[in-house]
Amino acid sequence: MLNDDDILANLGDVRARIARAVAETQHEADHVRLLLATKTVSAERIATAVGAGEHLIGENRVQELAQKDEVLSALPCERHLIGHLQTNKVNQALAYVTCIQSLDRVDLADRLQRRLDSIDSSVDVLLQVNTSGEISKFGVSPDDALTFARETAKRDRIRIRGLMTIGLPAADPDLIRPGYRRLREVRDQIRDARIDNVHMGTLSMGMSGDLDIAIEEGATMVRVGSAVFGVRPRP
Ligand SMILES: *Cc1c(COP(=O)(O)O)cnc(C)c1O
Numbered sequence: 001m002l003n004d005d006d007i008l009a010n011l012g013d014v015r016a017r018i019a020r021a022v023a024e025t026q027h028e029a030d031h032v033r034l035l036l037a038t039k040t041v042s043a044e045r046i047a048t049a050v051g052a053g054e055h056l057i058g059e060n061r062v063q064e065l066a067q068k069d070e071v072l073s074a075l076p077c078e079r080h081l082i083g084h085l086q087t088n089k090v091n092q093a094l095a096y097v098t099c100i101q102s103l104d105r106v107d108l109a110d111r112l113q114r115r116l117d118s119i120d121s122s123v124d125v126l127l128q129v130n131t132s133g134e135i136s137k138f139g140v141s142p143d144d145a146l147t148f149a150r151e152t153a154k155r156d157r158i159r160i161r162g163l164m165t166i167g168l169p170a171a172d173p174d175l176i177r178p179g180y181r182r183l184r185e186v187r188d189q190i191r192d193a194r195i196d197n198v199h200m201g202t203l204s205m206g207m208s209g210d211l212d213i214a215i216e217e218g219a220t221m222v223r224v225g226s227a228v229f230g231v232r233p234r235p
Helices: 004-025 043-051 062-072 087-096 106-119 142-153 173-192 211-216
Strands: 033-037 056-059 078-081 099-103 123-128 158-164 198-204 221-224
Touching: 004 033, 004 043, 004 211, 043 062, 056 062, 062 078, 062 087, 078 087, 087 106, 099 106, 099 158, 106 123, 106 142, 106 158, 123 142, 142 158, 142 173, 158 173, 173 198, 173 211, 198 221, 211 221
Parallel strands: 033 056, 033 221, 056 078, 078 099, 099 123, 123 158, 158 198
Antiparallel strands: none
Protein backbone atom coordinates (compact mmCIF):
# COMPACT_ATOMS: atom_id res chain seq x y z
CA MET A 1 0.00 0.00 0.00
CA LEU A 2 1.21 3.46 -0.85
CA ASN A 3 2.03 5.99 1.82
CA ASP A 4 1.13 9.67 1.69
CA ASP A 5 4.41 10.68 0.06
CA ASP A 6 3.87 8.16 -2.75
CA ILE A 7 0.38 9.51 -3.35
CA LEU A 8 1.65 13.08 -3.51
CA ALA A 9 4.46 12.13 -5.89
CA ASN A 10 2.01 10.25 -8.11
CA LEU A 11 -0.31 13.21 -8.09
CA GLY A 12 2.53 15.38 -9.33
CA ASP A 13 3.22 12.95 -12.17
CA VAL A 14 -0.42 12.83 -13.23
CA ARG A 15 -0.73 16.61 -13.20
CA ALA A 16 2.39 16.84 -15.36
CA ARG A 17 0.97 14.30 -17.83
CA ILE A 18 -2.24 16.29 -18.08
CA ALA A 19 -0.37 19.57 -18.57
CA ARG A 20 1.82 18.03 -21.26
CA ALA A 21 -1.14 16.58 -23.14
CA VAL A 22 -3.01 19.88 -22.95
CA ALA A 23 0.01 21.82 -24.19
CA GLU A 24 0.77 19.42 -27.02
CA THR A 25 -2.74 19.42 -28.43
CA GLN A 26 -3.57 23.12 -28.16
CA HIS A 27 -6.63 21.99 -26.34
CA GLU A 28 -9.84 23.93 -26.78
CA ALA A 29 -10.52 23.88 -23.04
CA ASP A 30 -8.09 26.03 -21.08
CA HIS A 31 -7.77 23.31 -18.51
CA VAL A 32 -8.69 19.70 -18.00
CA ARG A 33 -10.25 18.77 -14.68
CA LEU A 34 -8.83 15.87 -12.76
CA LEU A 35 -11.36 13.65 -11.02
CA LEU A 36 -9.86 11.17 -8.59
CA ALA A 37 -11.53 7.78 -8.97
CA THR A 38 -11.44 6.53 -5.40
CA LYS A 39 -13.13 3.13 -5.35
CA THR A 40 -11.50 0.92 -2.68
CA VAL A 41 -9.37 3.87 -1.49
CA SER A 42 -9.75 4.73 2.19
CA ALA A 43 -11.24 8.06 3.20
CA GLU A 44 -7.96 8.95 4.91
CA ARG A 45 -6.00 8.54 1.69
CA ILE A 46 -8.58 10.53 -0.19
CA ALA A 47 -8.16 13.25 2.44
CA THR A 48 -4.43 13.32 1.65
CA ALA A 49 -5.17 14.07 -2.00
CA VAL A 50 -7.78 16.68 -1.11
CA GLY A 51 -5.24 18.31 1.18
CA ALA A 52 -2.88 18.49 -1.79
CA GLY A 53 -5.40 20.51 -3.74
CA GLU A 54 -7.64 17.99 -5.49
CA HIS A 55 -11.30 18.79 -5.01
CA LEU A 56 -13.13 16.36 -7.25
CA ILE A 57 -13.80 12.78 -6.18
CA GLY A 58 -15.61 10.01 -8.07
CA GLU A 59 -17.03 6.90 -6.47
CA ASN A 60 -18.59 3.93 -8.21
CA ARG A 61 -20.90 2.61 -5.53
CA VAL A 62 -23.50 4.23 -3.32
CA GLN A 63 -22.46 1.93 -0.50
CA GLU A 64 -18.90 3.24 -0.58
CA LEU A 65 -20.16 6.83 -0.65
CA ALA A 66 -22.12 6.06 2.50
CA GLN A 67 -19.14 4.44 4.24
CA LYS A 68 -16.83 7.37 3.51
CA ASP A 69 -19.40 10.10 4.01
CA GLU A 70 -18.43 11.05 7.51
CA VAL A 71 -14.89 11.94 6.43
CA LEU A 72 -15.58 13.18 2.91
CA SER A 73 -18.52 15.43 3.77
CA ALA A 74 -16.21 17.42 6.05
CA LEU A 75 -13.67 17.99 3.25
CA PRO A 76 -13.73 20.70 0.59
CA CYS A 77 -14.49 18.30 -2.23
CA GLU A 78 -17.20 17.71 -4.77
CA ARG A 79 -18.40 14.13 -5.16
CA HIS A 80 -19.60 12.52 -8.37
CA LEU A 81 -21.06 9.09 -8.98
CA ILE A 82 -19.15 7.43 -11.84
CA GLY A 83 -20.48 3.88 -11.54
CA HIS A 84 -23.73 2.27 -12.60
CA LEU A 85 -26.72 3.50 -10.61
CA GLN A 86 -29.59 1.16 -9.82
CA THR A 87 -32.99 2.84 -9.71
CA ASN A 88 -33.57 1.67 -6.14
CA LYS A 89 -30.44 3.54 -4.99
CA VAL A 90 -31.46 6.92 -6.37
CA ASN A 91 -32.55 8.49 -3.08
CA GLN A 92 -29.33 7.48 -1.36
CA ALA A 93 -27.11 8.60 -4.23
CA LEU A 94 -28.66 12.06 -4.25
CA ALA A 95 -27.73 12.47 -0.60
CA TYR A 96 -24.02 12.24 -1.41
CA VAL A 97 -23.26 13.50 -4.91
CA THR A 98 -23.78 16.66 -6.93
CA CYS A 99 -23.29 14.97 -10.28
CA ILE A 100 -24.23 11.57 -11.68
CA GLN A 101 -21.93 10.76 -14.59
CA SER A 102 -23.64 7.49 -15.42
CA LEU A 103 -27.14 8.48 -16.54
CA ASP A 104 -27.92 5.96 -19.26
CA ARG A 105 -31.64 5.23 -19.34
CA VAL A 106 -34.97 6.98 -19.27
CA ASP A 107 -36.38 5.08 -16.30
CA LEU A 108 -33.42 6.26 -14.21
CA ALA A 109 -34.04 9.85 -15.35
CA ASP A 110 -37.68 9.44 -14.32
CA ARG A 111 -36.75 8.21 -10.87
CA LEU A 112 -34.32 11.07 -10.41
CA GLN A 113 -36.89 13.63 -11.53
CA ARG A 114 -39.50 12.25 -9.15
CA ARG A 115 -37.17 12.22 -6.18
CA LEU A 116 -35.83 15.69 -6.96
CA ASP A 117 -39.39 16.99 -7.19
CA SER A 118 -40.16 15.64 -3.76
CA ILE A 119 -37.07 17.18 -2.16
CA ASP A 120 -37.25 20.36 -4.29
CA SER A 121 -33.74 19.97 -5.63
CA SER A 122 -31.83 19.38 -8.84
CA VAL A 123 -28.78 17.44 -9.96
CA ASP A 124 -26.09 17.67 -12.61
CA VAL A 125 -25.67 14.66 -14.86
CA LEU A 126 -23.50 13.43 -17.67
CA LEU A 127 -25.03 11.07 -20.19
CA GLN A 128 -23.03 7.85 -20.32
CA VAL A 129 -22.32 6.70 -23.84
CA ASN A 130 -20.97 3.26 -24.70
CA THR A 131 -18.30 3.97 -27.28
CA SER A 132 -16.44 0.70 -26.94
CA GLY A 133 -19.23 -1.57 -28.10
CA GLU A 134 -18.61 -4.04 -25.34
CA ILE A 135 -21.84 -5.68 -24.30
CA SER A 136 -20.79 -5.81 -20.66
CA LYS A 137 -20.71 -2.04 -20.35
CA PHE A 138 -23.47 0.38 -19.52
CA GLY A 139 -24.30 3.47 -21.53
CA VAL A 140 -26.46 4.37 -24.52
CA SER A 141 -25.10 3.67 -27.96
CA PRO A 142 -23.59 6.66 -29.78
CA ASP A 143 -26.39 6.49 -32.33
CA ASP A 144 -29.04 6.83 -29.61
CA ALA A 145 -27.35 9.58 -27.61
CA LEU A 146 -29.07 12.55 -29.28
CA THR A 147 -32.54 11.06 -28.80
CA PHE A 148 -31.66 10.22 -25.20
CA ALA A 149 -30.49 13.80 -24.60
CA ARG A 150 -33.78 15.18 -25.98
CA GLU A 151 -35.81 12.85 -23.80
CA THR A 152 -33.81 13.48 -20.64
CA ALA A 153 -33.92 17.25 -21.19
CA LYS A 154 -37.69 17.21 -20.64
CA ARG A 155 -37.03 16.47 -16.97
CA ASP A 156 -36.44 19.94 -15.63
CA ARG A 157 -34.68 18.99 -12.41
CA ILE A 158 -31.93 17.18 -14.29
CA ARG A 159 -29.21 19.44 -15.67
CA ILE A 160 -27.32 17.80 -18.49
CA ARG A 161 -23.72 18.98 -18.41
CA GLY A 162 -22.02 16.74 -20.93
CA LEU A 163 -21.06 13.18 -21.75
CA MET A 164 -19.07 10.39 -20.13
CA THR A 165 -17.60 7.23 -21.57
CA ILE A 166 -15.42 4.37 -20.39
CA GLY A 167 -12.69 3.59 -22.89
CA LEU A 168 -11.83 0.23 -24.32
CA PRO A 169 -9.57 -1.61 -21.86
CA ALA A 170 -6.72 -2.05 -24.32
CA ALA A 171 -3.03 -1.17 -24.43
CA ASP A 172 -2.95 -0.19 -28.10
CA PRO A 173 -3.71 3.53 -28.66
CA ASP A 174 -5.03 2.73 -32.13
CA LEU A 175 -7.79 0.68 -30.52
CA ILE A 176 -8.56 3.19 -27.76
CA ARG A 177 -8.61 6.42 -29.73
CA PRO A 178 -11.65 5.86 -32.00
CA GLY A 179 -14.01 5.54 -29.03
CA TYR A 180 -12.86 8.84 -27.56
CA ARG A 181 -13.09 10.51 -30.94
CA ARG A 182 -16.62 9.16 -31.28
CA LEU A 183 -17.64 10.68 -27.94
CA ARG A 184 -16.39 14.07 -29.10
CA GLU A 185 -18.39 13.74 -32.32
CA VAL A 186 -21.52 12.83 -30.38
CA ARG A 187 -20.92 15.85 -28.13
CA ASP A 188 -20.69 18.11 -31.19
CA GLN A 189 -23.85 16.61 -32.64
CA ILE A 190 -25.82 17.20 -29.44
CA ARG A 191 -24.38 20.69 -29.02
CA ASP A 192 -25.35 21.60 -32.57
CA ALA A 193 -28.92 20.47 -31.92
CA ARG A 194 -29.25 23.33 -29.39
CA ILE A 195 -31.68 21.57 -27.07
CA ASP A 196 -33.13 23.58 -24.19
CA ASN A 197 -31.70 22.54 -20.82
CA VAL A 198 -28.76 20.71 -22.40
CA HIS A 199 -25.20 21.91 -21.96
CA MET A 200 -22.26 20.02 -23.41
CA GLY A 201 -19.37 21.62 -21.52
CA THR A 202 -17.99 18.40 -20.04
CA LEU A 203 -16.43 15.48 -21.85
CA SER A 204 -15.44 12.97 -19.17
CA MET A 205 -13.10 10.37 -20.65
CA GLY A 206 -9.67 8.93 -20.03
CA MET A 207 -8.22 6.97 -17.09
CA SER A 208 -4.75 6.18 -15.72
CA GLY A 209 -3.58 4.28 -18.78
CA ASP A 210 -4.94 6.47 -21.52
CA LEU A 211 -5.64 9.97 -20.23
CA ASP A 212 -3.14 11.41 -22.72
CA ILE A 213 -5.07 9.99 -25.67
CA ALA A 214 -8.38 11.15 -24.22
CA ILE A 215 -7.08 14.71 -23.83
CA GLU A 216 -5.78 14.66 -27.39
CA GLU A 217 -9.32 13.79 -28.44
CA GLY A 218 -10.88 16.59 -26.41
CA ALA A 219 -11.50 15.35 -22.87
CA THR A 220 -12.30 18.17 -20.44
CA MET A 221 -12.25 15.82 -17.45
CA VAL A 222 -10.13 12.71 -16.85
CA ARG A 223 -10.92 10.15 -14.14
CA VAL A 224 -7.81 8.76 -12.53
CA GLY A 225 -7.46 6.11 -9.84
CA SER A 226 -4.54 3.71 -9.90
CA ALA A 227 -1.97 6.19 -11.26
CA VAL A 228 -2.45 8.15 -8.03
CA PHE A 229 -3.43 5.58 -5.39
CA GLY A 230 -1.69 2.47 -6.73
CA VAL A 231 -3.15 -0.74 -8.04
CA ARG A 232 -6.42 -1.80 -6.46
CA PRO A 233 -6.91 -5.13 -4.73
CA ARG A 234 -8.80 -7.51 -7.02
CA PRO A 235 -12.45 -7.81 -6.06
C1 LIG B 1 -11.93 2.89 -11.73
C2 LIG B 1 -12.48 3.87 -12.69
C3 LIG B 1 -11.67 4.86 -13.25
C4 LIG B 1 -10.18 4.98 -12.96
O1 LIG B 1 -9.49 3.88 -13.44
P1 LIG B 1 -7.88 3.81 -13.27
O2 LIG B 1 -7.45 2.93 -14.36
O3 LIG B 1 -7.61 3.27 -11.92
O4 LIG B 1 -7.37 5.20 -13.42
C5 LIG B 1 -12.26 5.78 -14.11
N1 LIG B 1 -13.57 5.70 -14.42
C6 LIG B 1 -14.38 4.76 -13.91
C7 LIG B 1 -15.82 4.74 -14.29
C8 LIG B 1 -13.85 3.82 -13.04
O5 LIG B 1 -14.67 2.86 -12.55
